[in-house]
Amino acid sequence: MLKRIPLVFCLVAAPAAAGAACDTALSGLRNQIDAGSVPMMRLALDRLDAEGCNRPTQRAAARRVAGAMARQAQGHIREGRLDQAQEILRQVPALHWLVQSSRADIAMARGQHGEAANLYNDALDTLSDPALTVQRRELVPVIRTIAQLAQENMMLAGTMSATLSPRGEPSGLMGVLQRGIKQEKVPVAAAPVVGAETVDRAEPEVADAGGAQDRHDTAELETEPRQDAADHLTDQAGHLASPPREPVFSAAAEAARTLPGFYLPVQFEFDSDRLDPSGVREASALAAFLHKLEIHSFTLVGHTDEVGSASYNLDLSLRRARTVRAFLVSQGIHARIHVEGRGEGDPPELKGVALYNDEQRRAIARRVELVVPKNAF
Template identity: 40%
Template sequence: MLRSTLSAFAITLALAGAAHANSCSDAIKALQATYAAGSTDEIMSALAAVRQGGLCTESAEVQAMRQVSGVLAARAGRFMAQDKLAEAEALLELAPALHWAVQAVRADIAAKRGNREEAAALYNAALDTITDPALTPPNPALIPHAERLAQLAQENMMLAGTLDSTITRGGDPSGVLKSAVRGIAIESVGEDYADGGDVYEDDKKEVYDEVKKDDYDGGGYAEAPKDGYADAPKDDYKEEKKDDYAGGNDYVEPPKKAKDPYAGGKKDDYAVADEVAKKTKTVFLPIRFAFDSDKLDPKGVYEAQSVGAFLIANGIKHITLVGHTDEKGAAEYNLDLSFRRAAAVRDYLIQYGVKTYIQIDGKGEYQPPKLVDPYIYSNEERRAIARRVELVLQG
């Protein structure tokens, strides 16, 4: 009780200080004093003091708004963990700035409600935000969160049955596929980075060197949970039939190398983007087939068209399509079906006009997806994610 009283007293003093602050540094420190135990109203009041009176530069105000947004996202995440979704949403509505954690919690809420298409769009948007140094200051501590967002985006795209949240109809990538393209661009250019200036203004340092901005930039968002799947059984069929299908179309060299969607800026600006990109060259494709068949259904055709537009627009030279099935049925049959489904996607892409060199492989039921948290899905949802064709970008 005494500690609570002292904490409330400290916040009262901080708010009084914020209201009569003589410097931006004082106003920022008063704001941060509310983060741990202040009410939402107290936080917003202290933020208003930072933004009023012309004490702070525009850059410092933006940083303060980002911090507050991160704090609100952390609190909303705790409400969501208690299934208080309405309370979580009310807090997120108050977020004064674009913040990856706000988008991530919104995505978690959408997924909790079964709105998979909305969840996929929000996870992909959060991934774009966390990897963009103009929106989120680079911080290696954010890498696990970005990797989690990339995986959840793929899982929810599979359940939504569409790639619309990561590819435009013109083939431009965002979210997961943007990271995947970055991955092959890193390999092709090595250490060569496009010239560009620092995206951060020098005056940002005047306040945040003292107040430990990294403590709140992540908003206290929960650490990414460990993979819930055990290692998949060893694939006894690793080499079987692979050569039968390799190089299944006439290869024509694309005129340009893969575009780098993160070109420009200094290498250190893209520390988060680069680490995620290195692990995201394989993307789950929600291309669907008729039951127990290798024939694309109408929705599968639509998604395959999106993949084709992406490959053409981005000058992708070489890919592998890997078919997977769920565990239902005989293992030998599932292995053959996975090859046939990968071949069906390859054949459609060739028909669509893709000149990329395409190899195929099939794993049957032997490599189930490693989910962020398998326990948030029903058995049928886990199987739906397992029934996938993976796109492996290789240049």
């Protein structure tokens, strides 16, 4: 489940026009957040309007209350009190990434993996939107955990629909990847990889060998995230907290790119390298997404679970990766496609492992990963 991180619940500084009454109401709300009573937090939040606080102040305060309530819900989730956590989350006054990820934790604990995948991907969208989340660097480590949980639940749900539409329109995890790719302006050197199978656009069935250098340049964003005058945060010591030079979505893209690979829930017939009907559906969505990316190269890595001999699993994993490659080529993907098979030798490091039974763990292990190198453009 989601890694627990300390949260600082801070209130916005009221503008001078809001007056002493608004300042007093904000102070009261801060006290209720510290006290931790959900009903009293809601009452204190309602007072802001009556005391003349402006709309930006009220919106920012509502987000702080939502975060505080989600933190309470997380405590119940850790203790297995899912109904109590759900009741708290039902009362939140504003959209907040921790609310979405907490709801995802509940869904995952109840075995509702499709719903969990949707919510974890929604949390990624909220985290990376400067209009919804004040961009703080301490949020960046959370993104890797949420991204991993999103992948695991998509694997168990058997679909990427939480992050890719049938036409390849991305959101959540794949949206983060797409935004990261759009920021990069890296020249592509036509250098093949030693010992690797590749498909090149001129000769789609020819394997190459050679050497490649990995380069990475991340474009700086031109602007800071826009903040309303009343939407600046202060830390616990009362100091103004300045936004970082880059919004979270820029760092999120880099965090997502450092994952070992994007797990593709492309399923095959039992003990076979033939795509089953759901595998064809998911591979088609992937092809549509790759058309939009317009990348020059990527890697498909096949994996299996530990059932069967190591040599058989190694061969099966490579054959399955080749099947996905052949399907993508048939759909008009003209990038260089590097293919690897790792068999059972590289099991995933699961974030939600405490909630999975052996079959679920193996289902996630039986994967094909999409790896987009940093020099793929």
